[in-house]
Amino acid sequence: DELNITSIHKLMSMVLEKKLTNQELIGCKAAIHSLTRSQFIDKIGNEYILTDRGFSDVQLKYYALNEITNLRISIMNKQL
Numbered sequence: 001d002e003l004n005i006t007s008i009h010k011l012m013s014m015v016l017e018k019k020l021t022n023q024e025l026i027g028c029k030a031a032i033h034s035l036t037r038s039q040f041i042d043k044i045g046n047e048y049i050l051t052d053r054g055f056s057d058v059q060l061k062y063y064a065l066n067e068i069t070n071l072r073i074s075i076m077n078k079q080l
Helices: 005-017 022-037 052-079
Strands: 041-044 047-050
Touching: 005 022, 022 041, 047 052
Parallel strands: none
Antiparallel strands: 041 047
16 A cells, blocks of 8 residues: 555545535545555544654655656756
């Protein structure tokens, strides 16, 4: 399983705004269950937090995307 930051942000925004249809609510519950089973998030009391595994995945993706962006800029500069 991969941790998709955009999806998590959208999911949590929708939950907080309470703009969910019944079908979307079921989807959110399934996504939260999946993230919990994958050990990316954990529930403490009434709050969900990123686990060490979830944080590491976020961190790795951030650095990977940054490296890809730098490579693209380098290629574009060479083409000019």
